[in-house]
Amino acid sequence: MILTTFEELGYVREALAAGAEGYLLKAIHPKDLAAGIRLVHHGGTLITQEIAKQLITQWIQPFNPEKEEKTAKNNFGLTDREMEVLSELSNGLTNREIARKFFLTEGTVKNYISTIYSKLDVTGRHKAVFKAKEQGIINP
Known part of the structure; x- marks a missing residue:
């Protein structure tokens, strides 16, 4: 699991490609962080909704x-x-x-x-x- 201040999609892709199961920003509330760690520990994958939206938009967005x-x-x-x-x-x-x-x-x-x-x-x-x-x- 990656805990960082960098929200750049390049970092996210590199981290996930390297095997990270989670990518969270340090600004996360401590309770959400603890829940995220538990989720990843039990086999889940976790990225923020904002990062997921950016990844999907970049992936499906036609030439603009x-x-x-x-x-x-x-x-x-x-x-x-x-x-x-x-x-x-x-x-x-x-x-x-x-x-x-x-x-x-x-x-x-x-x-x-x-x-x-x-x-x-x-x-x-x-x-x-x-x-x-x-x-x-x-x-x-």
């Missing part, structure tokens, strides 16, 4: 030119969630405000921001927002 354009525009490999967090950074939201908006922990938001910095090759919020606007990733 708008999505292709969005992917082409995002040459830095940012996930949808990282794009959402980046957008909120550009709106001036704090980590706490972003966490509340997306029902995440502040630690998870910090991890997303750290990954965004790494992918954009920048060292701070203002530089990340500036580069994202400059590159056309987010609207000015």
